[in-house]
Amino acid sequence: MNSDRKYSRREHPEDSLVKINDRITIGGPEVVIIAGPCAVEGRDLYLEAARLVKKAGASILRGGAFKPRTSPYSFDGLKEAGLEILAEAKKETGLPVVTEVMDARDLEAILQVADILQIGSRNMQNYTLLREVGQVDRPVLLKRGFAATIKEWLMAAEHIMDAGNERVILCERGIRTFETYTRNTIDLGAVVAVKELSHLPVVVDPSHGTGRASMVRPVARAAIAAGADGLLVEVHQDPENALSDGFQSITPEEFRRLMAEVSGITTVIDRQIYRF
Amino acid sequence: MNSDRKYSRREHPEDSLVKINDRITIGGPEVVIIAGPCAVEGRDLYLEAARLVKKAGASILRGGAFKPRTSPYSFDGLKEAGLEILAEAKKETGLPVVTEVMDARDLEAILQVADILQIGSRNMQNYTLLREVGQVDRPVLLKRGFAATIKEWLMAAEHIMDAGNERVILCERGIRTFETYTRNTIDLGAVVAVKELSHLPVVVDPSHGTGRASMVRPVARAAIAAGADGLLVEVHQDPENALSDGFQSITPEEFRRLMAEVSGITTVIDRQIYRF
């Protein structure tokens, strides 16, 4: 891989620190935990989830208002109404918010609320969208395409950086393989690889990465042990009735256990969890 | 897979016939050959290529004006200037044109020229784009995502059809596997499978499907023998100096051999090549 790339560690040997709202830093010694439901499904449910994950130690909220769905007949998000709920949750908890942008035409509305713009796995090679988020002043969480090589993932980051926005956070979320027991195959080796090749921070999504709630906690521990700078975890008070991805969402109680275990792991590698 | 889908053959047992300009029909007994350079690189080169492939028997021209590229530093198409060249080639040859749309904001300009809108492999799950092309009155050639299952591919067609446009042509162009000798693994079984599951026509792109010029001709024969309704072939007068994908482009002379062989195959399966 060429070393004269903006993403390249050879160009930029020190770790990049991505600031969120001048308060939280991703990529430094502190590990950052992002949590919340997959989708914003309703006001009360979301506000309660936000309070619960904050109390358990999350420092950034996640929640989809615009949802890409394989079927046109699945729930695809509350859209603008979802953004309003995110704004309310943000105001109440004080936590920053990450939410997905699928269409450049939604960007203006999303920028009113989002502290981090998420590019989803299916849009990792939607280059027009990458260049759009490359032109705004907001950090971007770039999920790895489910069949993207490490090089293609880094080149997607390059599109954003080349357009002017260097605040890119990579997110490993599992790749598609022949294995069917898990929804995806989480590639923790990729975390190590991108840390070698790039100065950009990388977080791990153990929820999509496994597709099984029972596997989220041990994979979260492993991700931090491998050197990830943070986690993106789906938490839902009532996973069985979630409108999206309930099978891979953990309960707030399980999330508290996850936080305790991950906290233990960080101490061994001379890091600690960022506390808001 | 659910049978109450618009793409489903159970819903619609007869083959769908997609009309191009009220003249050419894709999905009927006649096999349709689409050919031309990967990208529109310049006026004279493209016009000559258009004449050559027409003379060899192609009935639709291909050529990219907007090109998705892994690297932001690669040639990404002539854009509006490319569309003008396509318009000129179309006027001169009389052949309809297929070209890729990557961004809904380019759609108005592309609709001035394109007789078929191409959705590229990397955008197969760009649902906002699918819905945009679902709202216009123009056939859509939907390339299979390079890591999309057959079901996901058909559901991408469903997004377009559900938005109102039922003139979808599927295009198998190879999938990503562990094999590295070929650029992709052409999945001719998928041609047979989608014919069973869906009434939509399906064409095959042996150029991307193999990534090797020497393999295009035999794979083209096999595609038609398997039941494909057409081919999408990259032809370039000077493959070694092509700005995009020269290694998989065949020369006009090789294309003539391909046409002769494919023509032979069609007679065995009670079809024939459409002649413009």
Add this chain to the structure above:
Amino acid sequence: MNSDRKYSRREHPEDSLVKINDRITIGGPEVVIIAGPCAVEGRDLYLEAARLVKKAGASILRGGAFKPRTSPYSFDGLKEAGLEILAEAKKETGLPVVTEVMDARDLEAILQVADILQIGSRNMQNYTLLREVGQVDRPVLLKRGFAATIKEWLMAAEHIMDAGNERVILCERGIRTFETYTRNTIDLGAVVAVKELSHLPVVVDPSHGTGRASMVRPVARAAIAAGADGLLVEVHQDPENALSDGFQSITPEEFRRLMAEVSGITTVIDRQIYRF
């Protein structure tokens, strides 16, 4: 890939012709059809199947006496009793027989009957077995490992050839990918690739390659159109009650249709089906 290999076409530009019993040649202008049930399940059933496929135009019989099975509790073949049935079928029809060898210790018994030794997909990298069949005077049909690259497949052939047996017939039988609709993804591009890289003959197994009886016929046509030197087809009188792989076995009637269509394809590419 190195060109100083025994399998390499650069070393040996002309196609290798593998003689079976001094009568049938695989790799020449004639296409050879191998057919029969997946496993030898019983005397009467097998003898009837042998007669039917011979009548329909097959020139070599297939049938497993020793069957590798994922589960230790599945039917794993009649073993020696199966070999006796194969011997009887061979005597009655006069057709040569191909059967799988899984263990070098069975080789002596199998050599009493088999005209071609089959190495199954799961044993493609069982190098001790490869070297054993490399030391006997009998053609070897080497199935591609279901996750073997083209290079690894050719190197497995090299193990056999290096041990002294140059009569190797390659067999493409589908590879493992992310797709789950088909049992395997048939890689017809690989047929073209090995013909370029190697002088060895290559046949295609559309039954394992698709895992769906309804797809066998069109994929068989495509394989021959791509340049395969033969086919290996599972045929069973009563697929629903087969002890092994019934879902991918075609009936004798469907096999007759396959033969007619494949025969048509051969004429277009200046070949013909070998008739016993």
Add this chain to the structure above:
Amino acid sequence: MNSDRKYSRREHPEDSLVKINDRITIGGPEVVIIAGPCAVEGRDLYLEAARLVKKAGASILRGGAFKPRTSPYSFDGLKEAGLEILAEAKKETGLPVVTEVMDARDLEAILQVADILQIGSRNMQNYTLLREVGQVDRPVLLKRGFAATIKEWLMAAEHIMDAGNERVILCERGIRTFETYTRNTIDLGAVVAVKELSHLPVVVDPSHGTGRASMVRPVARAAIAAGADGLLVEVHQDPENALSDGFQSITPEEFRRLMAEVSGITTVIDRQIYRF
């Protein structure tokens, strides 16, 4: 997956403890580290390596005397001479030894030395070999086939257990995917999955799992954090001159760092490293 399998946790809810030489237990609270060169290359080199890894905290030695190789022209092990060196290393250090068996005919000689029999990735579906090692009284380390599903891997264990040997240790060593930056994609989710599905112990091979020496240490930490019962690590004094897999072998010094870090991880999850 059926629950009435010998490997199944539903049948046998408690973790299986596999005893090595009545001294070391794999699958209990203590994490077991297996280390040494990929292949036994020579007496002095191997004896020194054995001393170094013992001193650094390994409690079992690894080293191949019989090596499966893709090319028939690569170094394939010292065979009987290699076994003698293993015997000497074992005598000198007192540590048990694991070595690969590729051919049932070598088993008698290997049983004179090996405390654990290794079944390599390429032989995971060599069922005759699985049944052979299922009939001896010696623990078996069963590497996952590089393209085996979790279910197929557990069914391979079932073949061994059904033949009479229940002392099976699973070993995750990476799977084959589209990614080419790493030699394999280490599947740490599979460690969690087999712990849920089975009572058998599971160890991880970060050397083959990544194919890059620089990635071994962080992946080793992650494996233990995910819940693995041990590690299998390639260590070589002079990786650049190793006859086999030097690019993925770490130095004794790097191995000492690995031991220190992994030891830290174990304390967080209420385990500890077994010390011989």
